[in-house]
Each structure stands twice: as C-alpha cells, then as structure tokens.
Amino acid sequence: MCLNNSKISWFLLVLVVFLRSPSLAQERSVLDEVQEIMANNSVQAAFEYLDTHDAETLETLITLTEIPAPPFAETERALAFLEMLNLAGVDSSYIDEVGNVIALRKGSAPNASTLVISGHLDTVFPEGTNVQVQQIGDTLRAPGIGDDTRGLAVLLAILKSMNSNNIETEQNILFVGTVGEEGLGDLRGVKQLFTESDWTISSFISIDGTSDTRVTHQGLGSHRYLVTFAGPGGHSWGAFGLINPAHVLSRAVYYFEIAADTYTRGGPKTSYNIGTLQGGTSINSIPAEVSMQVDMRSESQERLIQIDSIFHRSINRAVQEMNLNRRNGPPLVVDIKLIGDRPSGETDSGE
Numbered sequence: 001m002c003l004n005n006s007k008i009s010w011f012l013l014v015l016v017v018f019l020r021s022p023s024l025a026q027e028r029s030v031l032d033e034v035q036e037i038m039a040n041n042s043v044q045a046a047f048e049y050l051d052t053h054d055a056e057t058l059e060t061l062i063t064l065t066e067i068p069a070p071p072f073a074e075t076e077r078a079l080a081f082l083e084m085l086n087l088a089g090v091d092s093s094y095i096d097e098v099g100n101v102i103a104l105r106k107g108s109a110p111n112a113s114t115l116v117i118s119g120h121l122d123t124v125f126p127e128g129t130n131v132q133v134q135q136i137g138d139t140l141r142a143p144g145i146g147d148d149t150r151g152l153a154v155l156l157a158i159l160k161s162m163n164s165n166n167i168e169t170e171q172n173i174l175f176v177g178t179v180g181e182e183g184l185g186d187l188r189g190v191k192q193l194f195t196e197s198d199w200t201i202s203s204f205i206s207i208d209g210t211s212d213t214r215v216t217h218q219g220l221g222s223h224r225y226l227v228t229f230a231g232p233g234g235h236s237w238g239a240f241g242l243i244n245p246a247h248v249l250s251r252a253v254y255y256f257e258i259a260a261d262t263y264t265r266g267g268p269k270t271s272y273n274i275g276t277l278q279g280g281t282s283i284n285s286i287p288a289e290v291s292m293q294v295d296m297r298s299e300s301q302e303r304l305i306q307i308d309s310i311f312h313r314s315i316n317r318a319v320q321e322m323n324l325n326r327r328n329g330p331p332l333v334v335d336i337k338l339i340g341d342r343p344s345g346e347t348d349s350g351e
C-alpha cells in the first residue's frame with residue numbers, strides 16, 4: 001500500500017458524520033452539521049494530529065502486519081492490538097468469547113447509544129506465509145497489510161487523535177478488532193457482537209478495503225455449502241451396480257446448473273459457483289465419498305433464498321432418483337452442511 005495515509009482524515013470525517021447529535025439532525029441538513037463540527041477547533045486539531053503522526057501510524061501498521069493472523073488463529077495479533085488500544089487510552093477493554101478485541105470510549109450522554117468502528121484482525125493468508133513488510137519506493141508490501149491490518153491502524157490513529165484533543169462524544173464508541181471475516185470465518189466475530197454480546201449497537205462502521213473514497217452501504221449476502229455424497233464404494237467392475245456418489249453428484253450439479261442458469265439470467269445479480277470437487281481414490285474404484293463446496297450470492301435476500309432452494313431441490317432430486325434406480329447395495333447418503341451464511345442487507349444511502 002502507498003505511503004500516504006493522510007487519508008485517515010477521511011475516516012475521521014465519516015466518524016464525525018455518524019456522531020452528529022440526533023436532536024440537531026432534525027433541524028438542519030447533514031452538511032450544515034458536519035460543517036459546524038468541522039469548524040470546531042478541537043476537531044481541526046484532531047485532523048492535524050493525523051497528519052503530524054503519520055510516521056507513528058505507519059510504524060503501528062508495520063508492527064501489526066508482521067504478527068501473523070491467518071483465519072482461526074488471530075489470538076497473537078488480538079493481544080497486541082488490545083495492548084495498543086489500552087496504551088492509547090480507553091475506558092475499558094476485553095477480548096470476548098470468540099476472540100474479538102473490544103475497547104470502549106464512553107460517551108457523555110446519560111443513556112448513550114453505541115457506535116462501533118471496526119477492522120478485522122484476520123488476513124486471508126494461511127499459516128506459514130511470510131508477513132515481513134517490504135518497502136519498495138513509496139509502497140509498503142506484505143500479505144494482509146491492506147486487508148485489513150490498515151483498518152486496525154486507522155482505528156488506533158482515530159482513537160489517539162480524539163484522546164489527544166479531548167474530543168468528547170455523546171455516543172459511546174466501541175473500537176473493535178473482529179475475528180473470522182475471511183475465508184470460512186463466516187463473520188463469526190461480527191455475528192457474536194450483534195447477537196450474543198450485551199451491547200446495543202446503534203451504528204456500525206467497518207474500515208476495510210483499500211478505497212479511500214467509497215462508502216459501502218450494502219451487504220452482499222452469500223450461502224455456502226459443503227455437500228458430501230457417501231456410499232459403500234467398491235471395485236468398478238466387481239462391484240458394478242453399487243450406487244456411485246460421483247455419478248449422483250454429477251446429476252445434482254447438472255439439475256442445479258440448468259435451473260440456476262435460467263434463474264440468474266434476470267433480476268438483481270445472483271451468482272452460483274461450484275468451487276471445489278473432491279473424492280475418489282482411483283480410476284477403477286467406485287468412490288466411497290465425493291464432496292463439493294458451493295457458493296451462492298445475491299444482492300437480494302429473497303433471491304438468495306430462492307437460489308438456495310433451487311440448489312436443495314436439485315440435490316434431493318438427484319439423490320432420490322438414483323437411490324430408486326440403484327441395482328444393489330445400500331442407498332447413498334448425502335450430507336448438506338451450511339458452512340457460510342451472510343444475509344444481504346442495505347442501509348439507505350442518505351442515512
């Protein structure tokens with residue numbers, strides 16, 4: 001990533017928009033309020049702080065990047081991030097049951113609502129990846145430095161700039177480093193925060209991705225499955241007639257592809273993908289087990305549910321047909337395991 005992180009100011013500006021007083025919001029336009037807050041001396045000083053502390057922010061970024069955090073192994077980085085938040089100064093902090101780092105900066109309102117500003121701790125890179133940061137010209141390179149270690153560094157920079165300039169907010173701010181954003185993590189950190197924690201969250205900002213000029217206000221939903229077809233297995237000639245899991249899988253994919261292709265030709269974008277196929281031991285063995293990983297996505301939650309049901313119907317049809325037609329041996333068993341579930345959603349772009 002490029003060595004120009006004065007763009008952190010932009011994230012602070014987004015935060016300012018979210019922290020507007022709700023009572024003021026009814027009387028004046030968003031722009032008026034933001035301009036008034038931006039004119040405040042402390043807020044100006046906080047923006048300047050970000051510029052004058054660029055070097056420190058980059059140092060933080062490098063330190064965190066060089067602590068590996070592959071999916072499901074974020075603990076070491078989480079502990080370092082927690083310590084950094086504590087050093088910067090928060091009212092309380094802890095690591096929750098699933099491994100999220102949570103730090104509270106209290107608001108002044110009696111019944112303060114809570115804004116979350118988060119980055120994710122995990123990177124997409126597996127255990128053993130070299131995470132040393134290299135500087136080439138004005139660019140820092142390392143696995144995971146942009147996605148999303150930068151988000152964590154931004155959180156710390158914002159916290160420090162607010163603390164150094166005694167900026168008080170009415171709302172609580174939770175600075176959160178989440179686990180399980182990448183791969184098969186299935187957003188388990190964010191899900192924990194919203195469904196299992198005691199926090200009542202009124203707003204949520206995630207600092208992620210490398211664009212400094214884009215606010216994402218839609219969530220792309222996805223369903224992911226690991227489907228395993230299992231039978232007795234045997235010799236291709238000697239045991240011929242036993243149900244063949246590879247054949248059943250193929251028929252299921254055929255039915256799914258035909259129906260899903262038709263379904264996704266119109267309407268809000270919806271996708272489907274058989275991403276991995278595994279199984280079998282040799283060319284002349286009926287496999288005892290084959291499996292596939294499947295990913296379906298849609299901008300519309302309704303369509304996501306629809307394509308999911310096409311998928312289930314296709315598998316069930318293939319399994320039923322081939323079990324009925326089998327010549328001998330026990331029936332095939334199918335296991336359809338949901339391994340990813342992210343709902344689609346949208347916040348009005350004007351909010």
Ligand SMILES: [Zn+2]
Pocket residue numbers: 120147148181208209
């Ligand atoms: Zn990310």
